[in-house]
Amino acid sequence: MPSIVIVGGGFAGTTLARALDGRLPPDCELTLISDESYMTFNPMLPEAVGASVFPEQVVAPVREMLSARSRFVMGRVTAVDAQARTLRCETLGGERALEYDHLVLAFGNRARLDLLPGLAEHALPLKTVGDAMHIRNVVLRRLARMELEWDAQVRRELGHFVVIGGGFSGVEVAGELADCLRSVGRFYPRVHANELRVTVLHDTDRLLPELPAKLGAAALVSLTRRGVAVRLGARAAAIAPRSVELSGGPVLEARNVICTIGTRPNALVERLGLPLERGRIRVAADMSVPSHAGLWALGDCALVPNALDGKAAPPTAQFAVREARQLAANLLAALQGRPTRPFSARSRGMMAAIGHRKGVAQVFGIGFSGLPAWLLWRAYYLSQMPTLRRKLRIFVEWTWGMFFPADITHLRFTRSEELQAEEQAPPTLACLDKSEPRGCRWPTAPSSPS
Numbered sequence: 001m002p003s004i005v006i007v008g009g010g011f012a013g014t015t016l017a018r019a020l021d022g023r024l025p026p027d028c029e030l031t032l033i034s035d036e037s038y039m040t041f042n043p044m045l046p047e048a049v050g051a052s053v054f055p056e057q058v059v060a061p062v063r064e065m066l067s068a069r070s071r072f073v074m075g076r077v078t079a080v081d082a083q084a085r086t087l088r089c090e091t092l093g094g095e096r097a098l099e100y101d102h103l104v105l106a107f108g109n110r111a112r113l114d115l116l117p118g119l120a121e122h123a124l125p126l127k128t129v130g131d132a133m134h135i136r137n138v139v140l141r142r143l144a145r146m147e148l149e150w151d152a153q154v155r156r157e158l159g160h161f162v163v164i165g166g167g168f169s170g171v172e173v174a175g176e177l178a179d180c181l182r183s184v185g186r187f188y189p190r191v192h193a194n195e196l197r198v199t200v201l202h203d204t205d206r207l208l209p210e211l212p213a214k215l216g217a218a219a220l221v222s223l224t225r226r227g228v229a230v231r232l233g234a235r236a237a238a239i240a241p242r243s244v245e246l247s248g249g250p251v252l253e254a255r256n257v258i259c260t261i262g263t264r265p266n267a268l269v270e271r272l273g274l275p276l277e278r279g280r281i282r283v284a285a286d287m288s289v290p291s292h293a294g295l296w297a298l299g300d301c302a303l304v305p306n307a308l309d310g311k312a313a314p315p316t317a318q319f320a321v322r323e324a325r326q327l328a329a330n331l332l333a334a335l336q337g338r339p340t341r342p343f344s345a346r347s348r349g350m351m352a353a354i355g356h357r358k359g360v361a362q363v364f365g366i367g368f369s370g371l372p373a374w375l376l377w378r379a380y381y382l383s384q385m386p387t388l389r390r391k392l393r394i395f396v397e398w399t400w401g402m403f404f405p406a407d408i409t410h411l412r413f414t415r416s417e418e419l420q421a422e423e424q425a426p427p428t429l430a431c432l433d434k435s436e437p438r439g440c441r442w443p444t445a446p447s448s449p450s
């Protein structure tokens with residue numbers, strides 16, 4: 001019985017599994033292994049940061065995407081023996097070894113935390129849904145802390161959010177944060193609107209370099225209109241707990257630094273011993289790994305040549321999905337002894353949501369911005385959700401969310417034993433600030449930034 005194993009339940013892995021599910025010969029086994037039980041719609045993470053959508057609305061359970069003919073294993077692949085065609089996998093039931101005839105590597109990449117001094121310790125990366133939830137909670141904690149803070153300097157640092165990177169994710173996060181801070185302001189009456197600032201640092205001379213200059217300029221206008229300070233040609237050099245140092249000297253006072261740049265290869269890549277280029281697995285035109293029969297790779301972890309222009313396909317969701325569809329056809333061809341075909345695709349365009357009901361898009365060569373671009377963005381990701389039931393639920397929830405302020409629920413997931421430990425700890429009175437005026441326990445009126 002031939003068996004196909006896919007490693008990674010992201011855009012590439014789940015699209016491939018869905019394309020093969022039901023099309024394989026009846027005696028062929030399909031297994032998808034991923035270390036999370038859900039697929040993350042990464043392009044929507046900035047909206048989860050800005051609390052426009054709930055985190056559970058940007059993920060989809062892998063099991064809902066597959067039929068009973070296929071198998072999903074939640075586990076982390078730790079080693080592959082390409083000669084013996086076996087892999088090792090850590091699962092909830094312990095370590096397992098698995099044999100395969102065809103293995104597809106689609107495990108993406110990771111956030112890079114060593115790009116700048118202080119980044120790992122003090123910055124907030126945005127790569128996973130956990131990162132998005134964490135940043136959202138940090139934003140809400142900062143606002144809650146400002147409500148109680150007297151010191152003007154500390155308030156300035158707490159209220160300043162610096163986003164490193166003016167590409168898609170950076171612009172999206174900045175726009176979402178600006179809208180979120182404005183819409184939740186009414187719930188924090190002791191925080192003045194002018195005390196909340198968002199700054200984008202981008203090291204080239206225009207935002208969204210992947211899009212035509214006109215759309216980068218539209219994003220710049222949209223952000224600056226909402227009070228976001230965009231610093232073009234500015235490069236972060238180091239991050240400290242209360243500041244960001246820029247190349248050339250200036251220091252920005254901020255306790256919140258969100259990093260949207262830099263990726264590193266998945267740790268598994270280095271253990272595989274396969275030929276790499278720029279940290280990605282080098283594959284042939286049909287996505288097979290040269291000199292390793294039965295081994296294939298695609299998506300962000302692979303350097304897939306695009307036969308259309310001879311260049312490497314970019315590491316984007318759009319290309320991961322289209323590579324997956326081509327690879328499904330190639331795997332079926334390989335099983336039937338037919339020739340495989342090279343990957344060839346023309347970009348259909350690009351879109352970015354740059355805040356609540358605002359977007360920029362270039363689709364089939366036509367550029368547009370504002371609400372139409374945002375609606376198209378939402379419609380596209382809704383169409384990618386599995387099952388009609390899920391699509392309908394998310395459509396209703398998104399539509400509801402369009403007309404109301406961002407949700408300020410700050411879920412802490414505190415367990416009973418942690419609560420008990422907190423209650424038993426000795427009280428700390430050190431937090432009472434010496435500069436606090438006598439007789440008044442908390443700031444009572446909005447303070448103006450100095």
Ligand SMILES: Cc1cc2nc3c(=O)[nH]c(=O)nc-3n(C[C@H](O)[C@H](O)[C@H](O)COP(=O)(O)OP(=O)(O)OC[C@H]3O[C@@H](n4cnc5c(N)ncnc54)[C@H](O)[C@@H]3O)c2cc1C
Nearest residue numbers: 008010011012034035042043077107108299300315316317
């Ligand atoms: C914040 C953000 C915004 C983005 N915005 C856009 C955008 O607007 N447009 C666009 O086209 N692209 C965007 N991207 C890029 C896009 O998300 C990626 O190109 C796409 O996700 C790549 O798909 P993939 O399947 O190769 O990898 P991923 O989607 O990263 O999936 C990899 C999967 O492998 C699993 N995995 C990893 N290691 C193992 C292991 N050892 N064992 C088992 N499973 C493993 C992971 O849990 C994950 O499920 C964005 C990315 C981010 C982070």
